[in-house]
Amino acid sequence: xxxxxxxxxxxxxxxxxxxxxxxxxxxxxxxxxxxxxxxxxxxxxxxxxxxxxxxxxxxxxxxxxxxxxxxxxxxxxxxxxxxxxxxxxxxxxxxxxxxxxxxxxxxxxxxxxxxxxxxxxxxxxxxxxxxxxxxxxxxxxxxxxxxxxxxxxxxxxxxxxxxxxxxxxxxxxxxxxxxxxxxxxxxxxxxxx
Numbered sequence: 001x002x003x004x005x006x007x008x009x010x011x012x013x014x015x016x017x018x019x020x021x022x023x024x025x026x027x028x029x030x031x032x033x034x035x036x037x038x039x040x041x042x043x044x045x046x047x048x049x050x051x052x053x054x055x056x057x058x059x060x061x062x063x064x065x066x067x068x069x070x071x072x073x074x075x076x077x078x079x080x081x082x083x084x085x086x087x088x089x090x091x092x093x094x095x096x097x098x099x100x101x102x103x104x105x106x107x108x109x110x111x112x113x114x115x116x117x118x119x120x121x122x123x124x125x126x127x128x129x130x131x132x133x134x135x136x137x138x139x140x141x142x143x144x145x146x147x148x149x150x151x152x153x154x155x156x157x158x159x160x161x162x163x164x165x166x167x168x169x170x171x172x173x174x175x176x177x178x179x180x181x182x183x184x185x186x187x188x189x190x191x192x193x
Contacts, residue, residue, distance in 0.1 A: 033150065037143040040094065042158075044136050048110035049103065057104055059178060060095035061140045063153050064188045091184050092138065092155060098166075098177040108160050108181050115159060133159040138183060149193045157186035 026032070040058040042051070051057055066089050070082040096104045115132045117125045138155045162182040 031144075033142060033144070037145065037147075039141045039143060039149075041139040041141075043138075044107070044111055045114060045132055048114060049107050051104050051107050052099075054104075057097050057099065058094055059097050060093075062090075062092050062094075063140055063142070064092060064155055064185075065090040066188075089185060089187065091161065091182050092140075092158075093180055093182050095178055095180050098179070102177075105163075105166070105179060108163050111160050112163065129157075133157045133186075138185070152191040152193065153188055154191065155183070155185040155188045158183050159185075 038061055039055045040061045042054055066087055068084045069086040069088055070084050073081045073083050075081050098104050111132065115127060117123055134157055136158050138158045139152055141152045142150045144150055160181050161184050164180040166177055166179045
């Protein structure tokens with residue numbers, strides 16, 4: 001069986017093994033999408049504040065994923081057949097850069113406090129889904145090199161389920177404070193522009 005370099009050599013008629021060039025690869029596959037060209041927008045519940053310039057504060061985002069949940073059906077003697085019964089959506093993790101007033105951290109802390117009231121007279125009280133999630137959304141857009149939107153993912157009925165801790169470290173002088181927030185949602189749509 002011929003190797004890839006042997007096939008290339010015989011197809012081109014060259015007498016020495018072909019060398020791999022990144023320029024050849026780029027020209028053969030066409031334009032590629034860069035992962036650093038994205039924009040995120042969040043629309044949270046009213047009354048918890050806002051995050052000015054959220055698209056610039058969101059350092060890292062994820063495009064959603066989904067899985068089809070299956071159950072095995074033995075089928076009475078043949079090979080087992082996997083039958084779908086549900087779709088599950090992966091949680092989204094955002095990495096957020098903190099501004100000088102920490103408005104981003106306060107925003108997500110307030111949102112979680114809206115879901116489950118903090119300790120106190122009514123601490124631990126869980127609100128209705130419609131009070132903290134219904135109608136809230138996250139949009140993550142994949143952009144091309146001209147800043148044009150290629151695809152937009154819209155996650156509906158979104159809310160935070162975890163906020164990471166933040167480091168306070170003496171030796172991190174030339175960096176900035178950041179944290180991660182994990183969000184869950186009911187479903188998503190893909191919009192092609």
